[in-house]
Amino acid sequence: MHRRTLLAAPALLSLPAQAQTGYPDRPINVVVGFLAGGSTDLAARLLIDRMAPHLAPQARLIIDNRAGAGGSIGAEYVTRQAPDGYTLAVQSASSQGTNPATLPDTVRYDPVEDFTHIAILGGGPMLIIVPGSSPHRSVADLVAAAKASATPPLWASSGTGGIGHLTGSLFTHRAGFRGEYVPYRGGSAVLEAMRKAEVDFSAEVLASAYPHVRDGTSRPLAVTSLVRHPLLPDVPTLQELGFNGFEVVTWNLVQGPKGIPAPIVARLNRAAMESLAEPTLRRRLAEAGVDPAEPSTPESTRAFAASELAKFRSIVRETGLVLGRG
Template identity: 35%
Template sequence: MPETSGVPALAVEAPGMEPHPAMKRRAALGLALGALATPALAQAPWPNRPIRLIAPDAPGNGNDITARLLAPQFEAMLGQPMVVDNRPGAGGRIGVEAAWRAAPDGYTFLIGNAGSNGINAAIYKDLPYDLVTGFRPISMLVAGPNVLVVNRSTFPVSDVASLVTMLKARGDGYAYGSGGVGSSAHMSMELFRQRAGFVALHIPYRGTPALAQGLITGDAPVAIVNLVNVMPFIRRGEIAALAVTSLTRWPELPEVPTLDESDYPGFETMAWNGLLAPLGTPEPIVARMHETVQKIATNPMIADRVKLLGGQLVASTPDEFAARIAADVAKWRDVAQRGDIRAE
């Protein structure tokens, strides 16, 4: 009788008959081969094909810059190409949703930031995913402060207290700019406005480069902006930096005080990029990616390149990163509610 599979067929015996020793050996061998087959398939090495890294913004923006800087490092350590997949639009929602819907097989990751994976939870009411519980955080990658900057002609001041005095003295308010409604610059400045108690008109620009020009021309003479985006203008003296939003002074601007030490205790807003995986990604893969991030963070060449951009390489634990996301979401929800801020 022909066999219908690669495993030998077992003989059907009449009741009371002892199986022939040869049959017993064949049966045992067949069972052993069957038992070995499944683990062998399940233990296929990872990764064995290219990895996709979704950046939820356009080429040349913050997430994309970090992704393209770090992708070659992942490739070298994991032995497979890492392809940066730009998914811009809707304040990062398009890219984040693509990652959320991706199979949790270890071949799709997301590089999120403080806006796409923090602020959006506060200003959008129709997100299909939960930014706190809907992803598997792996590690923060890069972090840097925002900076309070002013146009020197409009605000000829050298400290935060003098700026606030001028802002309060004008009843109808000055204009402040941001890279868009709900951007990190918008929400950080709104938090500062709420705590300082002045009136100001928000002007949302189409991106940070346009905002920088508004600062230089004086059309939007005050803003809190990601340090990466305005460091060249500060160094050339085109705008003045009054305070950074980290809790400690930033190494690249050691002479600039923090808002915390400028009579706004506990004031902190940080721009960050971080690595996340679709929920359900196998924990051994999460652990391998986290280990890889830790190794990249010790690379002095990469650290120097990030420093030139105004940031620092970070290798947090998954739990630390998850806690940061949860804290940011809670903070920005409070700011948005107080300021009645909603995305259109």
């Protein structure tokens, strides 16, 4: 690591000047660690569509889906790229929070120290959902059936160690039953499994699940925020249902490899903030289930990432999560 940094140093010296003149003079690769169609992919595509013209007239931002391991494959890939502003990432709470908290011996990057922090994009709650064909109409129905069954219910999320895995584990822990966990490679794969009723329930990001809720292939039983969500005003919070203090929300950050020069970071942050200030983008994000973030700086983005990581580590301590089990 140190040798690579030293070898790259001469090239890096010219980057601040480049940031103020020709940057970007080629396409910018925006890594998303999930399959196309999931919540992080959706948020990334909505953002880059508006961010490019704010960055520069010639700017082109291209999504690069590198799915797997709850976003960690994409995140690790980003750490190996040159810190020149031509590789960015729209990261998730899974890759930058829950995976490092639940898989400390497997995740090969530090989610705070190994990245350049640029901006907070937005976020939203998780949903406890069942297939549209499920007989369960409430969390109470689901919990009662789980406790009465001789076999644990099957439940899914979009990757071992991801935010859905941690949310579902916290839910089963506090509800007092054991489920059998089934990991998938992304939110779209989970929701296809829900459509086919291959699993009994899932903890899924609202932005991914909402289209399936609208078409009836999934049924929401609860949201994991402390207040109800405007898209689903009739769906109660777990807090309301007696799960005191249950709050897990997902989020997306714009980051890059560690060491992107400050002038480039400032331009990227400004472009992201100008994009997120647009009423049209904010409306499109909200309609998709992504609550757009308030203005953020690179410094506040880093502080947010660190605080969320600490929170997820506290949930892991509470649940005693053993990966591969519900």
